[in-house]
Amino acid sequence: MPHDHSDHPHALLPSDPALRVKALETILTRKGLIEPAALDEIIDTYQNKIGPQNGARVVAKAWSDPAFKAALLADADPVLADLGYYGRQGEHMVVVENTPAQHNMVVCTLCSCYPWPLLGIPPGWYKSDAYRARAVREPRRVLADFGVTLPADTAVRVWDSTAEVRYLVLPMRPDDSEGFDEDALAALVSRDSMIGTALASPPQSSSEASV
Amino acid sequence: MSDCIGHSAPEPAFLEPWHAQVFALTVSLNEAGRFSWADWVEAFSATLRRNGLSRNLDGGADYFNAWLQTLEAILAAQGSASPQEVALVRRDWEEAYLNTPHGDPVQLAR
Structure with a gap:
């Protein structure tokens, strides 16, 4: 029966993929293969609890504590597990350190493997064909697109993530951050700096910060 | 900024x-x-x-x-979920949306 859509006589119909997902959820719940409450918990975790602030905390601690940093670079999994960060899919975490001699950058050429416990869900550009193809082929041009220009004598190393191994970049600590506590240091660490498509931000002067 | x-x-x-x-x-x-x-x-x-x-x-x-x-x-x-099952339940959801007055919670009839 024709009806007037302008006053929405019925609930707004979701998109085709949204309806297919609802169908899967209904079927799997009826068969006891999933618990709706477990789905809500997973969504809440990734939407609200896990994000780049976790990785920033790890980086700030590594900048502040040489023993922590050494342990993190040697074998990240136990160090991160102590902080409560571990891969729910059983993946291994590897932390790669930026130095004046080498800049590190992370990609997943297969799909979108990413250190979820430390950075949350990857941004759209990380999942795009353009980044996945170009990061390996022309990393310096990709970095330039992100506004990062490295000294000519800094090598760029690109790490390709897999289902088993996820990488986190430990950016270089900005100059002029002596005496900063871990919270202040963490504020200098962006998501992109831990993927390697940005540098850690230098501290702002007080005049800039008040603008 | x-x-x-x-x-x-x-x-x-x-x-x-x-x-x-x-x-x-x-x-x-x-x-x-x-x-x-x-x-x-x-x-x-x-x-x-x-x-x-x-x-x-x-x-x-x-x-x-x-x-x-x-x-x-x-x-x-x-x-676990055949294409036929998915198509049927998807249709049930679509009907539920079309038959639920705007603003009410949408639920499957069965």
């Missing part, structure tokens, strides 16, 4: 609710041991490769459409 270059506004983790739902379904099935994450990555990357042959995938809607296709194919192969 004067230092906007290289900084983007915080993006939501999921652009649409169904992206979050299909992600959570997959993680939950993996954690329940229905498939290994390595198997998931293999199947998902194959879908992305196939879909990316004809055009460049943008990492947004493309990405979660490929995710959903992959999950549907795995569940069909495992016999």
Whole structure:
């Protein structure tokens, strides 16, 4: 029966993929293969609890504590597990350190493997064909697109993530951050700096910060 | 702020609710041991490769459409949710939406 859509006589119909997902959820719940409450918990975790602030905390601690940093670079999994960060899919975490001699950058050429416990869900550009193809082929041009220009004598190393191994970049600590506590240091660490498509931000002067 | 270059506004983790739902379904099935994450990555990357042959995938809607296709194919192969079952229940949901007055919670009749 024709009806007037302008006053929405019925609930707004979701998109085709949204309806297919609802169908899967209904079927799997009826068969006891999933618990709706477990789905809500997973969504809440990734939407609200896990994000780049976790990785920033790890980086700030590594900048502040040489023993922590050494342990993190040697074998990240136990160090991160102590902080409560571990891969729910059983993946291994590897932390790669930026130095004046080498800049590190992370990609997943297969799909979108990413250190979820430390950075949350990857941004759209990380999942795009353009980044996945170009990061390996022309990393310096990709970095330039992100506004990062490295000294000519800094090598760029690109790490390709897999289902088993996820990488986190430990950016270089900005100059002029002596005496900063871990919270202040963490504020200098962006998501992109831990993927390697940005540098850690230098501290702002007080005049800039008040603008 | 004067230092906007290289900084983007915080993006939501999921652009649409169904992206979050299909992600959570997959993680939950993996954690329940229905498939290994390595198997998931293999199947998902194959879908992305196939879909990316004809055009460049943008990492947004493309990405979660490929995710959903992959999950549907795995569940069909495992016999957990056949395409016929999915089509039937999808139709039930569509009817429920069309028959529920705007503003009321949408539920399946059965």
